[in-house]
Amino acid sequence: MTGPALSPETESQGITVHVESFVGPLDLLLHLCRTNEVDLANLPIRTITEQYLAHLESVQFQDLESAGAFMVMAATLIYLKSKLLLPVDPDAPPEVLDEEGELLRQELADRLREYARIKALGTWLGEREAEQALLYGRTVAELPLPEDVPLEDLSVHLLQRAMLRLIEEQKRQAPRQVEPNPLSVLERMGEIIELLRHTWSLLFSSVAGAERVRTEWVVTLLALLELVRLGQARVHQAELFGDIVIESGPTTDTAPSLPSEDIVAQENEPTSGDSAHA
Amino acid sequence: MPEPIDVVEALLFASETPVEADRIQEVLDLGSAGEARELVRVLSGRLDGQGRALQIIEVGGGYRLVTRPEVAPWLVKLARSRTRSRLSRSSLETLAIVAYRQPVSRPDIDAVRGVNSEAVLDNLLDRRMIRIAGRKDSPGRPFLYETTRDFLVAFGLRDLTDLPKVEGELVIPETPADATSSDAPADTTESTPATDPHQQDPGAGGPELAPRG
Numbered sequence: 001m002t003g004p005a006l007s008p009e010t011e012s013q014g015i016t017v018h019v020e021s022f023v024g025p026l027d028l029l030l031h032l033c034r035t036n037e038v039d040l041a042n043l044p045i046r047t048i049t050e051q052y053l054a055h056l057e058s059v060q061f062q063d064l065e066s067a068g069a070f071m072v073m074a075a076t077l078i079y080l081k082s083k084l085l086l087p088v089d090p091d092a093p094p095e096v097l098d099e100e101g102e103l104l105r106q107e108l109a110d111r112l113r114e115y116a117r118i119k120a121l122g123t124w125l126g127e128r129e130a131e132q133a134l135l136y137g138r139t140v141a142e143l144p145l146p147e148d149v150p151l152e153d154l155s156v157h158l159l160q161r162a163m164l165r166l167i168e169e170q171k172r173q174a175p176r177q178v179e180p181n182p183l184s185v186l187e188r189m190g191e192i193i194e195l196l197r198h199t200w201s202l203l204f205s206s207v208a209g210a211e212r213v214r215t216e217w218v219v220t221l222l223a224l225l226e227l228v229r230l231g232q233a234r235v236h237q238a239e240l241f242g243d244i245v246i247e248s249g250p251t252t253d254t255a256p257s258l259p260s261e262d263i264v265a266q267e268n269e270p271t272s273g274d275s276a277h278a
Numbered sequence: 279m280p281e282p283i284d285v286v287e288a289l290l291f292a293s294e295t296p297v298e299a300d301r302i303q304e305v306l307d308l309g310s311a312g313e314a315r316e317l318v319r320v321l322s323g324r325l326d327g328q329g330r331a332l333q334i335i336e337v338g339g340g341y342r343l344v345t346r347p348e349v350a351p352w353l354v355k356l357a358r359s360r361t362r363s364r365l366s367r368s369s370l371e372t373l374a375i376v377a378y379r380q381p382v383s384r385p386d387i388d389a390v391r392g393v394n395s396e397a398v399l400d401n402l403l404d405r406r407m408i409r410i411a412g413r414k415d416s417p418g419r420p421f422l423y424e425t426t427r428d429f430l431v432a433f434g435l436r437d438l439t440d441l442p443k444v445e446g447e448l449v450i451p452e453t454p455a456d457a458t459s460s461d462a463p464a465d466t467t468e469s470t471p472a473t474d475p476h477q478q479d480p481g482a483g484g485p486e487l488a489p490r491g
């Protein structure tokens with residue numbers, strides 16, 4: 001089986017400018033066969049391989065997978081070409097392959113033929129679609145929903161997809177914020193008393209923290225008010241919104257102690273009910 | 279009291295899916311589906327004769343009332359939008375494979391296209407052009423795909439036999455060849471001589487289509 005008459009002139013013309021993109025290796029190969037007016041039954045491996053490789057450089061791959069598909073085809077073509085370069089029988093005419101190579105070429109030709117059909121059908125469908133796109137009909141009925149919905153066009157697959165979408169959505173959500181244990185007014189009271197043991201004056205801001213975290217400030221204020229009520233601390237504020245100065249209360253002579261049991265019971269609840277005491 | 283033909287018009291106007299002759303017969307309490315078809319035929323003739331903006335087309339096994347293509351430009355203007363989003367070439371080719379080979383699995387589709395079709399199939403599933411028909415009894419038990427009624431409607435096909443007939447493997451399964459009405463596109467035949475007897479295997483996934491290792 002000899003290759004069809006592809007004159008050297010045709011081969012040397014080389015560069016083909018193409019604006020359309022190729023959707024796959026078969027698409028590219030088919031394009032080459034068409035532009036060379038090649039009979040698919042007698043695929044000229046040498047020419048096609050060279051042109052295919054030349055085109056490959058200009059193909060823009062959509063993704064790695066499609067790039068791989070193009071490369072597999074390139075490898076097949078190069079393999080076939082290598083067989084031609086090393087003829088088993090030196091007297092054999094050019095473009096003759098051994099049995100395996102011939103099978104491979106035949107398979108390639110079959111696939112190309114098949115793809116040519118599909119491509120033509122795709123074009124036909126595209127034209128139909130364009131025609132139909134000009135016809136407007138109702139797509140959503142105003143009719144009330146039927147009592148039993150026919151499930152003809154549904155499948156388990158849709159359920160699976162819905163589930164996957166849900167999982168994906170969950171994955172995309174930011175990690176959940178874990179709240180630290182709420183500050184306890186009682187603990188803060190203990191801290192203030194502890195501090196007042198070593199110094200006789202404190203600034204509110206130094207206890208509550210300079211970061212001005214709202215909960216810190218609220219809890220500290222409540223703790224302070226509680227201490228004042230119990231007579232364990234005195235506070236004074238020089239000006240509006242000024243820093244509050246905390247001093248040991250009148251009762252600091254007696255050993256400072258943690259608040260009595262009834263307070264403990266009430267203060268175990270976080271800040272919510274505390275203002276009632278203050 | 280409205281005439282039956284007016285009721286048919288109302289049915290077609292109000293329905294979102296093609297209305298089958300059987301359904302018209304059922305709703306109107308007609309003697310036969312043939313009567314329903316006759317009513318549609320008369321109504322269709324009336325719409326055509328009066329030069330109305332609406333027409334009746336037969337798609338997906340039923341009838342639809344749609345606008346004529348001539349008025350499309352004004353509808354596009356009304357919608358303040360470009361024409362509808364169309365399927366890509368990859369999608370159309372994949373759809374063609376599914377239409378002719380159904381039910382067909384992804385490995386078989388990939389083999390014909392020479393590239394991975396997963397994303398394309400997902401898109402077609404989302405657009406309800408295809409659906410899962412089951413699983414194939416082959417390694418990995420891949421899904422089998424088939425076209426839907428929405429596919430027929432989108433492409434203005436009465437049924438699958440409206441697809442052009444092609445030589446070779448791409449024969450429609452279990453469909454008499456003489457039922458096809460359209461001619462194959464010229465493209466399909468030019469490079470494929472019809473004298474290839476070994477091409478007549480209509481199998482859903484012939485061994486010659488096995489993906490290359």
